[in-house]
């Protein structure tokens with residue numbers, strides 16, 4: 001555990017929120033996880049338990065650590081339940097309106113000294129911080145998916161983020177045994193500024209008929225040694241998230257090279273959002 005942070009609150013119990021809960025609990029933090037419905041929170045707890053159980057069966061985690069880890073994660077059915085946390089991490093949908101609404105509800109319930117972090121993968125930290133009551137104690141802590149497996153976390157200061165906040169966040173992330181890169185507050189930071197245009201380009205390659213889904217993914221897996229092909233990765237991230245990030249890049253950097261591929265837009269409009277929806281570039285049904 002790191003310094004003054006003992007209890008972590010997570011808002012958003014989806015893929016990212018559950019992964020963050022997983023690594024925090026195994027690192028010894030008490031974790032409270034909140035979402036709009038008790039069902040979503042239960043689903044997240046079951047996911048974490050399933051992932052920890054798999055680690056046990058693969059000999060990467062002791063059964064006693066799984067039990068201890070799971071006992072540290074508690075559901076927070078109301079925002080008020082987060083009043084005692086030292087660090088709150090927002091891990092909701094990549095939608096600025098949704099995030100602002102969460103901060104408006106969350107901030108009055110938080111201890112004034114608590115640090116507020118966002119797991120946004122693209123949106124301006126400075127702009128989000130300005131909507132809260134604590135821009136100096138606000139920071140971007142960007143985890144990668146799947147959180148328990150990926151080694152990197154990006155840290156992003158907003159213009160008002162105080163050094164003491166940055167240092168606490170740095171200690172916290174280091175205590176999770178993750179490697180940190182520091183990024184300036186520019187659209188999509190480092191990882192997604194590079195990764196998402198590559199994925200968008202792969203979708204253009206499909207759209208223009210240069211290659212099939214299988215050809216594109218095989219080409220990048222075997223030709224560039226990527227662990228997943230770009231279309232498989234897009235499905236894994238969620239096509240709605242991919243589109244939101246491309247939109248932030250396109251709006252924020254005003255360059256046509258970031259134009260979201262029309263095929264990506266069409267898939268999102270169809271509700272073909274990738275793995276979580278059962279259908280994207282691949283069929284998971």
Ligand code: CAA
Pocket residue numbers: 051054055058060121143144145146147148149150191192195227228233237241
């Ligand atoms: N939680 C916990 N563990 C998981 C997991 C999860 N969600 N998913 C996979 N794992 C574990 C598996 O249990 C397995 O563990 P063992 O070594 O003990 O068997 C290990 O990871 C490897 O998994 P698999 O054998 O099932 O499959 P794989 O070898 O193909 O690896 C992968 C899966 C790790 C996801 C790999 O395909 C990969 O690295 N893909 C690329 C992921 C990537 O690029 N992520 C970044 C996305 S971008 C992002 O996150 C930024 C953003 O903001 C959008």
